[in-house]
Amino acid sequence: MRGRNLSIIFVALLSLSVVLLWADSAYAYVGPGVDVTFISFAMSLMLWVVAAFSAVLLWPIYRLLAWIRGRGNESTTSATLKAAPEEAGAGSHADA
Secondary structure, three states: OHHHHHHHHHHHHHHHHHHHHHOOOOOOOOOOHHHHHHHHHHHHHHHHHHHHHHHHHHHHHHHHHHHHHOOOOOOHHHHHHHHHHHHHOOOOHHHO
C-alpha cells in the first residue's frame, strides 16, 4: 500500500509540473488603478485590526480607571432600572 501511495503522489507532482511548465506567459496587465484600490483596501483592513486589538487590550485600563473614579461598582443597567420607577411615576399628559 505504501508504494502505491508514493506512486500516486509522484504521478500527481509530475502532472502538475508538466502543466506549470507548459503554460505560456500571461499578458495580464491591468493598469495602475488596481494598485490604488488594493492599497486603500489593505490600509483600511489594517486600521480595523488595530482598532479591534486596541479595544481589547485597553479594556482593562478603562475598567481600572472607572474603578479608581468610583464608578466601577455599579453597572449602567442597574442605575437605569433604579431610575425607571421614578420616571414612570413622573406623570404624563393624560394625568392632567
